[in-house]
Amino acid sequence: MALRWYTTVIDCQDPRSLGAWWAEALQWTNVHDAEDEYVIIPSWVTPEDIRTTPWGRQGPGLVFVKVPGPKITKNRLHLDFAPHTSQDRTAEIARLKALGAHRVDVGQDADVSWTVLADPEGNEFCVLSSREM
C-alpha cells in the first residue's frame, strides 16, 4: 500500500499533561516530550518493529498536540478499549476513574454493554465488554 496509517492525533490544551495521563492509563511509553507535542506508543512496540513490520509501520501511537481552543462538543472520533475479563473490566474502570476519568452521557441507552468515560480534557472513550482474544 502506498499510504499507511501513521498515527492518531489528539488536539488538546496541555499535551504533556494529557499525554502523560494516557500513558499511565494505557501503560504505554512516552517517546517524544515537548511543550506542544507529546507522543506515546504501546510498550510492547520496539523501534525494530516500527522499521520492519507492517503492524509497526501502522502507526500504533497517540500524538497529543497543543491547540488554542477547548473541546466544545462530543468528539466525532473516539477510541474503544477492551478488557480481557469482566474482572479486569471492573478493575480497569475503577483505575481509570481513580486517575481522573469520569463517566459521561452521550445519549447511550441504559443497557448498553460499554461504559462511556472521558479523559481529563473531556475526550470521550469507551470501555467495551470483556473479550479474551
Add this chain to the structure above:
Amino acid sequence: MALRWYTTVIDCQDPRSLGAWWAEALQWTNVHDAEDEYVIIPSWVTPEDIRTTPWGRQGPGLVFVKVPGPKITKNRLHLDFAPHTSQDRTAEIARLKALGAHRVDVGQDADVSWTVLADPEGNEFCVLSSREM
C-alpha cells in the same frame, strides 16, 4: 496490559457510504456491513493475527457508526497517513482528491510539510511528508 486499544470509531451520517470510501482510500477490507455500523481493517491483517498477536489485538480497524447530527466543528481527533516516497505522496493526494477528498484550511501555516484533507463528511486527516520506513 489489562486494557487494549480495540478500535477507532468515527461518527457519521452514512456509515456504509463513508466506510466504503475509506476502504477504497486506504485499500482496506470491509469485515462488517450494516446500516448503522461499517467496519474496515487493514488488508494485511488476518483473523489469526487478531487472535494471536499483540498488534492484531490492538484493534487495527476503523468503525463507522451512524449518529443523528452532522459534523459541526474541526474534529478534536484526526488520523495521519504517511506515503513511502514523495512520488507516492503526490500520486496519493491526487488519488484521494479524485475519490472526493478536498483540501481544508485548519489554520496551518503555508509552509508545513503535511497536507490537510477532509473526507466526504468533512473529517480532517493529514497526508504527512514521505518516509521510507
